[in-house]
Amino acid sequence: METLTFSATALEKLPVTIFDTPEEGSRRIAHSIAATIREKQKTGEKAVLGLATGSSPIGVYQELVRLHKDENLSFRNVVTFNLDEYYPMQPDALQSYVHFMHEHLFNYIDILPQNIHIPDGSLPIEKVAEFCAAYEQLIEEAGGIDVQLLGIGRTGHIGFNEPGSGLASHTRLVKLDPLTIADATKDFIKEEFVPLRAITMGVGTIMKARKIIMMAWGEGKAPIVREMVEGKISEEVPASFLQQHERVTVILDQWAASELSRIKTPWLVGLVDWDQNLMRRAVIWLSLQAKRPLLKLTDEDYRHWGLTDLLVRVGSAYSLNIQVHNAIQNTITGWPGGKPGSDDSHRPERANPFPKTSLIFSPHPDDDVISMGGTLLRLADQGHDVHVAYQTSGNIAVFDDDAHRFADFTLGLSRKLGIAIPEFHALHAEVEDFLEHKNLGEEDTEIVQSIKSLIRQGEALAACRFCGVKKENVHFMNLPFYETGQVKKKPLGEEDIQAVADLLTKVKPQQIFAAGDLRDPHGTHRVCLNAILEAIARLKHEPWMQDCYVWLYRGAWQEWDIEDIEMAVPISPEELLRKRKAIFKHQSQKDSPVFPGNDKREFWQRAEDRNRATARIYDQLGLTEYEAMEAFKRYHF
Structure with missing residues (x-):
């Protein structure tokens, strides 16, 4: 429409x-x-x-x-x-x-x-x-x-x-x-x-x-x-x-x-039909433009910055400031899985059940720790049954040299242990020959794809161990749409959706975390999210789904706008360092990833800068100052 x-x-x-x-x-x-x-x-x-x-x-x-x-x-x-x-x-x-x-x-x-x-x-x-x-x-x-x-x-x-x-x-x-x-x-x-x-x-x-x-x-x-x-x-x-x-x-x-x-500032264009979300967005915008905390905004600030119409709608700045301040304050929680025994009427997550089964979907094998590593660590520390599902192998994001190096390592290990397997030696020669003569953009052979997949799988397992996720709770889905060996992917298919539905049915989570890059029209994140949303639509009438919350996180490059955030998880300096170490477990993506985009920073740097920037905006609005924050928006199905 x-x-x-x-x-x-x-x-x-x-x-x-x-x-x-x-x-x-x-x-x-x-x-x-x-x-x-x-x-x-x-x-x-x-x-x-x-x-x-x-x-x-x-x-x-x-x-x-x-x-x-x-x-x-x-x-x-x-x-x-x-x-x-x-x-x-x-x-x-x-x-x-x-x-x-x-x-x-x-x-x-x-x-x-x-x-x-x-x-x-x-x-x-x-x-x-x-x-x-x-x-x-x-x-x-x-x-x-x-x-x-x-x-x-x-x-x-x-x-x-x-x-x-x-x-x-x-x-x-x-x-x-x-x-x-x-x-x-x-x-x-x-x-x-x-x-x-x-x-x-x-x-x-x-x-x-x-x-x-x-x-x-x-x-x-x-x-x-x-x-x-x-x-x-x-x-x-x-x-x-x-x-x-x-x-x-x-x-x-x-x-x-x-x-x-x-779209962004309609109040500067003409009269608008004010609702709660638009009022919240306008007041946050005003606070950041005027460089004054929410509770210090005055009627004069509203008039000076073109929000007289909003004052007419609500009467005075005082009550509106308090309303928006409290709404944002209520998004902050140190208990992303819910705080047991607490009044949860103003908390983003329910107190019960506790502990919860939390299922984190990660489009690539490192999006979980990059985008919500602090929250993942806190969920595990607070005793929740955390599962991580890696939707794709991420094999195209591994350099050919790394595949070559791991193939050489395995061959060297077999020789060291005195294991002579002619078929393996022939495969190693095949890998070596292919990588040496590979054309730019050429599809990897099946064995090279497998090596690259195993590299990323091992890194993901290491990161999960570091975060306290049990090995049996780590799921490698390898959704078929991704497995082409090239940047270009297949369209989302029935097999992809059914694989997600099967995992949801098996785990029966009370919490789902998913990469909510709805604004990315072509990337893997969006396809992975569509698979999850379609699976949820099929299962939403199941009894265990009736009490399941779905939280969307963003990628390493951007964050939710403040007015869209419904749960903000503070991260201490120590937790931010732990998150960095978890990201470091993904060694093939360290220093210089295959697809860096236009941002030259490493993924851990992007993540930390983004998390600190979110905390800084909360601070500028006059809320509690934290080292960093991870943000989530709830998906209502």
């Missing part, structure tokens, strides 16, 4: 439509493109499409494929021009946009091969300029682009037009921004493998399209989306040039829209 919290405001310089999910937005875009194709078919014309790559358009292409298969949408009258390609890049490379487009769209529709145009990243450098000029000419000869599909990079780039690209820029060879290179690492395994340049349509080329559809999904895009939509036109944010186009539509999911003023 399409949801628009408010109509477009004067602050928004582009027309924005917000959807609940990326899937809904993608379907809307695909149907808009399909309408253009069908209109052109009626008049015997070609439909010229400008196409994008990356994770954002995948859902659009999936829906176009479905329309072709189920609703007879033909692409025989379609001509396509892709925005860009890495340089240098061979078209048959797994990371090439030629491969991407065929994998996600062209292989499944009836488009004519001669109508497909993608920049050629395999050309010698001296021929690139000539190719770029010819690419522009081909677009002109096709009659210009009817619909241009765009995503936006975190630098504000469209295509590969990085900051500094001008309105008159055309198809050309460009240098990639370091942030863009860091974001591409997930496809190239290591940052040093990412090409430093690309061939891209220019901003001017894009702006010639008769219609432009810009899409963005996920919280990670929210800051740059706000700059594009509400900021001034600037070469520093090339996407802002879209404000000058006559027919552009911006399609967002609710998370990509979360920084827009109408």
Whole structure:
């Protein structure tokens, strides 16, 4: 269902439509493109499409494929021009946009091969300029682009037009921004493998399209989306040039829209329909803006910061300050499993039963200790029956060198003990040969995947032992959707959901902890959470589920907004050190993980900085000062 919290405001310089999910937005875009194709078919014309790559358009292409298969949408009258390609890049490379487009769209529709145009990243450098000029000419000869599909990079780039690209820029060879290179690492395994340049349509080329559809999904895009939509036109944010186009539509999911003023601070935009959550959010915002603790906010503060309407609604600052302060105070507990024998009417967790069976789902084999290691330690220390379920093997996040080293170790051990197993020696030779000649992005062999899985399994067991989790309470699920040996995963399937349901039925927990990265539209965390939520939906009528609380934690990169936190677990300096040691048990992820993202800090540093930042905000609001905090939001099913 399409949801628009408010109509477009004067602050928004582009027309924005917000959807609940990326899937809904993608379907809307695909149907808009399909309408253009069908209109052109009626008049015997070609439909010229400008196409994008990356994770954002995948859902659009999936829906176009479905329309072709189920609703007879033909692409025989379609001509396509892709925005860009890495340089240098061979078209048959797994990371090439030629491969991407065929994998996600062209292989499944009836488009004519001669109508497909993608920049050629395999050309010698001296021929690139000539190719770029010819690419522009081909677009002109096709009659210009009817619909241009765009995503936006975190630098504000469209295509590969990085900051500094001008309105008159055309198809050309460009240098990639370091942030863009860091974001591409997930496809190239290591940052040093990412090409430093690309061939891209220019901003001017894009702006010639008769219609432009810009899409963005996920919280990670929210800051740059706000700059594009509400900021001034600037070469520093090339996407802002879209404000000058006559027919552009911006399609967002609710998370990509979360920084827009109408969503983040609607009270600054116009009159709002105040509810308890919005009032709490506004008062927290006011406290942080005014740099005054909640209980010191005055009527004048509310008026000065544009919250006069809220004062009219509640009467005075005094009572509202106390109400919000108490609500936040009640989220703090040192007993994440519930405090036995206590009045739990204002506590986030129930006092009984005690001890509880607590089941912690960890998407990867280290998310548990990184994201909620302090809470895990406290649950075990306080006598609860703690189970940890690792949903995926995490094998692709192990360096090839580590697999090689462990294979050598096992071979050396067999020789040391005088155990001669010809089959094992042959397997070792196979592993050695594969890793020595492995191509970039190539799928690992089954034996290499197994070695990497065992490395991470051993590390997870070591961390659980350190935290006091019994060995029989550690569950390695190895959900099938993940086990591809590549970054690209299979869709969530029935086997995945049933495996989670079976484990829940076996353990019958009174508490479930899960990675609640609902704002991540493409990652493993979201798929793992969907498996859990689907399993819970199937089991919610079971008697043991009637008294089960589900708590969602966040990943190593971000935390819940303060107004969303429903349980905050304080962590002392000593507990923070214990948490760090638990993270250190995951040695293959230490120092430099395979997929570091754009954050160069180690995982333990990210986790500690995030936990300290949460505690610092509670302190700024005038609540008790703690060393660190882990935060949770309850999922109501």
